[in-house]
Amino acid sequence: MNFHTEYLTLETAERYEIRDITDEVARIVAIAGFREGMVLVSAMHITASIFVNDHEPGLYSDIMTWLEALAPAKPDYLHHRTGEDNADAHLKRMLLGHQVLLPITKGILDLGPWERVHYGEFDGQRRKRIVVKVMGE
Amino acid sequence: MNFHTEYLTLETAERYEIRDITDEVARIVAIAGFREGMVLVSAMHITASIFVNDHEPGLYSDIMTWLEALAPAKPDYLHHRTGEDNADAHLKRMLLGHQVLLPITKGILDLGPWERVHYGEFDGQRRKRIVVKVMGE
Amino acid sequence: MNFHTEYLTLETAERYEIRDITDEVARIVAIAGFREGMVLVSAMHITASIFVNDHEPGLYSDIMTWLEALAPAKPDYLHHRTGEDNADAHLKRMLLGHQVLLPITKGILDLGPWERVHYGEFDGQRRKRIVVKVMGE
Numbered sequence: 189m190n191f192h193t194e195y196l197t198l199e200t201a202e203r204y205e206i207r208d209i210t211d212e213v214a215r216i217v218a219i220a221g222f223r224e225g226m227v228l229v230s231a232m233h234i235t236a237s238i239f240v241n242d243h244e245p246g247l248y249s250d251i252m253t254w255l256e257a258l259a260p261a262k263p264d265y266l267h268h269r270t271g272e273d274n275a276d277a278h279l280k281r282m283l284l285g286h287q288v289l290l291p292i293t294k295g296i297l298d299l300g301p302w303e304r305v306h307y308g309e310f311d312g313q314r315r316k317r318i319v320v321k322v323m324g325e
Numbered sequence: 326m327n328f329h330t331e332y333l334t335l336e337t338a339e340r341y342e343i344r345d346i347t348d349e350v351a352r353i354v355a356i357a358g359f360r361e362g363m364v365l366v367s368a369m370h371i372t373a374s375i376f377v378n379d380h381e382p383g384l385y386s387d388i389m390t391w392l393e394a395l396a397p398a399k400p401d402y403l404h405h406r407t408g409e410d411n412a413d414a415h416l417k418r419m420l421l422g423h424q425v426l427l428p429i430t431k432g433i434l435d436l437g438p439w440e441r442v443h444y445g446e447f448d449g450q451r452r453k454r455i456v457v458k459v460m461g462e
Numbered sequence: 463m464n465f466h467t468e469y470l471t472l473e474t475a476e477r478y479e480i481r482d483i484t485d486e487v488a489r490i491v492a493i494a495g496f497r498e499g500m501v502l503v504s505a506m507h508i509t510a511s512i513f514v515n516d517h518e519p520g521l522y523s524d525i526m527t528w529l530e531a532l533a534p535a536k537p538d539y540l541h542h543r544t545g546e547d548n549a550d551a552h553l554k555r556m557l558l559g560h561q562v563l564l565p566i567t568k569g570i571l572d573l574g575p576w577e578r579v580h581y582g583e584f585d586g587q588r589r590k591r592i593v594v595k596v597m598g599e
Contacts, residue, residue, distance in 0.1 A: 189326040189463040189599055191498040193567050224328040226365060226460065228500060228563055232574030234516050240423055241415055242371050246403035250412050251419075258395065258532065266520035275524050278515055282525075282558055284419055286514055289365055289426055289563055291458040293330050298456060300369030319572060321565040323500065325326055326463035361465040363502060363597065377560055378552055379508050383540035387549050388556075395532065421556055426502055426563055428595040430467050435593060437506030462463055 192220035192322040195232075200312035206248040209238075209318070210305045213290070214297055216320045223295050225324015229305055230287035232317040235277035237284035237308035240299075255280045255310075277310035284308050292324055329357035329459040332369075337449035343385040346375075346455070347442045350427070351434055353457045360432050362461015366442055367424035369454040372414035374421035374445035377436075392417045392447075414447035421445050429461055466494035466596040469506075474586035480522040483512075483592070484579045487564070488571055490594045497569050499598015503579055504561035506591040509551035511558035511582035514573075529554040529584075551584035558582050566598055 194216045196209065209229070217227055229238050241247065256276075265275030288305060291298040307318065331353050333346065346366070354364055366375050378384065393413075402412030425442060428435040444455065468490050470483065483503070491501055503512050515521065530550075539549030562579060565572040581592065 189597075191599070193498075193565065193572070224330075226458065228565060230563075230565065232577060234514065234574070234576050239419060240371065241419065242404075244404060244407060246406050247412065247415055250402045250404050251416070254396065254416055259528065265524045267516075267518060267524050269520050270518060275521060278521055279525070279528055282513060282515070285422060285559060287563065289367075289424065291330065291365060291367065291456055293458070298330070298458070300371070300454060302371050303369060317574060319565055321500065321567070321572070323326075325328070361467075363595065376556060377508065378556070379541075381541060381544060383543050384549060384552055387539045387541050388553070391533065391553055422559060426504075426561065428467065428502060428504065428593055430595070435467070435595070437508070437591060439508050440506060460463075462465070 189323055194320050196318040196320060197315055199315045200309045203312050204252055205309045205312055207307045208243050208304050209307050213305050213320055217292055217297055217322055220322035222292055222322060222324025225292040225322060227290050227292060227320060227322045230319050232319055235274055235281055235311035236316055237281045238287050239284040239306055239308060240288055240303050241306060242302050243304040255283060258283060274311040280310045326460055331457050333455040333457060334452055336452045337446045340449050341389055342446045342449055344444045345380050345441050346444050350442050350457055354429055354434055354459055357459035359429055359459060359461025362429040362459060364427050364429060364457060364459045367456050369456055372411055372418055372448035373453055374418045375424050376421040376443055376445060377425055377440050378443060379439050380441040392420060395420060411448040417447045463597055468594050470592040470594060471589055473589045474583045477586050478526055479583045479586055481581045482517050482578050483581050487579050487594055491566055491571055491596055494596035496566055496596060496598025499566040499596060501564050501566060501594060501596045504593050506593055509548055509555055509585035510590055511555045512561050513558040513580055513582060514562055514577050515580060516576050517578040529557060532557060548585040554584045
């Protein structure tokens with residue numbers, strides 16, 4: 189078993205943003221060069237998500253509207269007594285999850301036809317990191 | 326480290342349905358024959374979930390009622406401008422998650438007494454695939 | 463590839479409680495002694511969560527308030543016809559997820575600066591188990 193680890197760094201233009209990172213993950217999987225394996229993609233910040241869903245901008249908007257309904261940005265979270273203003277981001281990130289593990293079969297990401305890996309940012313406009321760790325043979 | 330990969334195909338009778346797939350996963354784990362390892366069970370479609378919870382039909386109904394309250398089927402999603410009518414399924418699948426990683430210890434699934442692996446379908450009545458990838462020694 | 467498996471047992475004082483278990487996971491990772499690998503931390507009970515978020519008591523309260531709003535404790539779940547009274551716990555555990563997979567790089571947990579692993583209990587005051595399975599080289 190071998191491992192190959194990289195870190196993606198990104199800074200979104202908006203506070204709330206969804207970005208398709210499938211191609212970057214596939215690039216790292218290709219560099220690792222394993223025929224069989226798995227790749228972990230995990231947000232290293234606690235106000236961001238990694239999730240698999242359709243690459244469709246209308247759906248991105250639906251997801252953001254829905255997250256805001258279920259976990260609204262508002263002043264009266266206890267977490268804000270620390271001086272933070274992003275409690276909603278901590279909750280939104282839980283709803284979508286913070287990591288995925290993708291199978292690698294015959295050398296490539298073994299995804300269904302519409303499966304795309306996304307980064308969900310809920311407290312952006314600053315540098316964030318994602319760990320991409322590939323294991324395999 | 327060795328890998329063994331299979332794909333489950335299923336087509337639910339209902340549009341919304343929960344199905345216990347633990348026995349099928351255990352069968353694949355037995356075929357792989359690893360003493361120590363892990364098995365990834367992941368929905369390959371973006372309108373379905375894989376999750377671990379109790380095998381109890383009353384709870385299945387509670388989960389479906391609850392998902393419909395939090396992510397209702399309704400016409401006015403932006404995703405529907407593409408011609409689709411299943412935006413609720415994309416959201417429901419996020420709430421339950423789309424994959425699990427199960428430990429294999431001493432040759433069998435290392436689950437708690439009530440842990441059962443389920444497939445959650447939210448846009449069914451057509452063929453869907455699940456990837457089951459076992460790794461171990 | 464080698465594996466090292468341990469089980470954490472805990473019993474919370476409260477029915478609903480969040481506990482930081484990062485140090486216990488790090489201790490097990492150190493015992494395993496792998497330079498590169500991953501560690502699965504997974505609740506073995508279906509009314510508990512494992513999740514990564516900030517270690518901040520105000521946020522813990524926010525999370526519990528939020529879970530209660532989205533998946534309230536109430537009598538009229540169908541699951542309660544079995545004699546159980548904890549259907550809300552089954553739902554709350556889905557919202558936060560029941561497992562995480564943490565990367566191990568250069569011998570230690572490869573986490574972002576605020577990433578901490580938490581156990582979320584929603585039906586406590588009795589003994590529960592968590593499986594911690596480390597794999598690596």
